[in-house]
Amino acid sequence: MKRTQQEVTVLFFFLFLVVSHQCKSEPPLLRTSKRTIYTAGRPPWYNEHGAQSKEAFVIGLCGGSASGKTTVARKIIEALDVPWVVLLSMDSFYKVLSKEEQELAASNDYNFDHPDAFDFVLLSHTLRKLKQGKSVKIPVYDFTTHGRQKEWKIVYGASVIIFEGIMSFADKELLKLLDMKIFVDTDSDIRLVRRLRRDIMERGRDIEGVIKQYNKFVKPAFEQYIEPTMRLADIVVPRGGGNMVAIDLIVQHVHSQLEEVSLAAVILAALASAHQAQPLPQTLSVLENTPQVRGMHTIIRNKDTNRDEFIFYSKRLMRLLIERALSFLPSQVRVVQTPQGQDYEGRTFHGKRITGVSILRAGETMEPALRAVCKDVRIGKILIQTNQDTGEPELHYLRLPKDISEDHVILMDCTVSTGAAAMMAVRVLLDHDVQEDKILLVSLLMAEMGVHSVAYAFPQVKIITTAVDKKVNDLFHIIPGIGKQLDSDLTIRGGSIKCNLTLSYLI
Known part of the structure; x- marks a missing residue:
């Protein structure tokens, strides 16, 4: 049966309001097999003068490569049940490689685990704007071509920002933007196994190249640049995403920071x-x-x-x-x-x-x-x-x-x-x-x-x-x-x- 434009409009808004006006006892999200969809709206983040009343709460996650930082971040998001949470990965801010550097990367001789591999200027600028409630453009890094894709991702409206990366604590300007610092500590053998699986299955690498890069760059970088920053962390999470006790404590602390009188x-x-x-x-x-x-x-x-x-x-x-x-x-x-x-x-x-x-x-x-x-x-x-x-x-x-x-x-x-x-x-x-x-x-x-x-x-x-x-x-x-x-x-x-x-x- 052909519907009129008015009927279609009514149906669209009816379906939208059904999911957006759930009772308080229900979490403001829908979960599918592949994604979490938040259905609650974002409340005012400004005062009667139109100015931002409170900056977004930024959680910094640091840890070695394949330590489970992203897994911890996702479990925090699920446990928070707070709408308008943004997950920002440091992997998006790798520098664009020159032709010579691309040749080194192709032979697994380029060090991606060094602070110089990241664009900290763009990263700090982006995180600062996002914390201030602004709309930002996030680069999408292609690990196959070692360059940024043409289309950038637009992110806006964060109440909580979870920022994760191997060098999250390596830059002084970044540290000033973090409200909570978490270090994910995982056994080195487990990290190696995870990295092998990830780089081979998701990034098209061969096993010999991954092991070569791990021994030449990844392990020394962890010992020199990453592990020493553990002392800067407010919370250390052993065993990564499997440590639900630590994740529950983190969630409780974040909730206490977000609680405020309704505007x-x-x-x-x-x-x-x-x-x-x-x-x-x-x-x-x-x-x-x-x-x-x-x-x-x-x-x-x-x-x-x-x-x-x-x-x-x-x-x-x-x-x-x-x-x-x-x-x-x-x-x-x-x-x-x-x-x-x-x-x-x-x-x-x-x-x-x-x-x-x-x-x-x-x-x-x-x-x-x-x-x-x-x-x-x-x-x-x-x-x-x-x-x-x-x-x-x-x-x-x-x-x-x-x-x-x-x-x-x-x-x-x-x-x-x-x-x-x-x-x-x-x-x-x-x-x-x-x-x-x-x-x-x-x-x-x-x-x-x-x-x-x-x-x-x-x-x-x-x-x-x-x-x-x-x-x-x-x-x-x-x-x-x-x-x-x-x-x-x-x-x-x-x-x-x-x-x-x-x-x-x-x-």
Whole structure:
């Protein structure tokens, strides 16, 4: 049976919310035979000023080659049950070999177990940015060609970073970034057997070459550079991943470091009081309240308006809203020649690109209006849901176009009440190095509270809307608000999973 676009959209969000709104007693992850998938969203990592409130917690894992560092890291991740954990391997930061060095590597005469084999400058820069909550690009090292692959891996949103490598404690700048230092101590014979298996099966090496390299470089490097750093460790884990007692102690310590009072009450209280007795900010632009605009608002706010009219006039307003937003983009003079051979002095966009980013769910309804006036515009998406237990907005998913840091970004949300979701979306863009003064937040309807919240946290973000309502009720709904909605309670009585889904007519 062929489904309509609306039915497909409803089904998609229903399935997503089923896994994202699990009860507290269930761990926030799904486990398959090959991977662990976290289904809980990331809570706010910033304060009411929009600045990062706490850096990510970094665990450094050091140990000899094939000592079980990655196994320990994965078991820590599984035991933590904390969403948004990043595993960063030092193997990704080997230097790119020259032609002569590649020839040495092919004959197993290049020392990969020396500090000079690693790009510590790039490694420190990457780990520092990740600790600060920024989006980073991780190189993917190819052990067959001994070079970096063309495509780099993008990592973002870490609450906990587990950094593992043979030289994790060898650099002073790296040591300053580590909040917990763990040394994995495994018998040398076991490490040799593991290295033989790994290098032969995963890296296409022959047994003679592996043994030659082990005796010539690996073992001396361990004794000279790696084993002495054991004294720097906070915890030494004998027997690697099989030592569950040590892993449990590590997990308990990490949990104690991560425990803190929920930011929800603090942020909401700050948002609620930030705008009291304050005039609307200068960064706000409201569509001129012409009789036409007033008439369309009358229709979409009317509880008796039918579905078709609600959609039609909402889309008309969105088109006007996007056109208004485009007028705030930078422009420059451009002279063109008319068909009559005369010069015409006009203007053109002065920037690299325009990118639209929707705050799902409702922000997606504004995409057609943006596409209608911006040809070939790139679109990104950020899914933010409110946690029913804590009241916090949570980041569940994001997909942003490449090199968005150079773009002017139109951030779209259909309505903004408290501004909590909009603040999180702006923070995500800033973490991806988008300039604050290049972000335009557009919304069909906003509450004064939401306007002040965003402007207070991000004073350079331009805010454009068709109307601003004064009040927000106890449920943080805009009053008087916008018109008709389609309410659909979808409940699954399987286990303890329940899902209440409210869909706007605009979807």
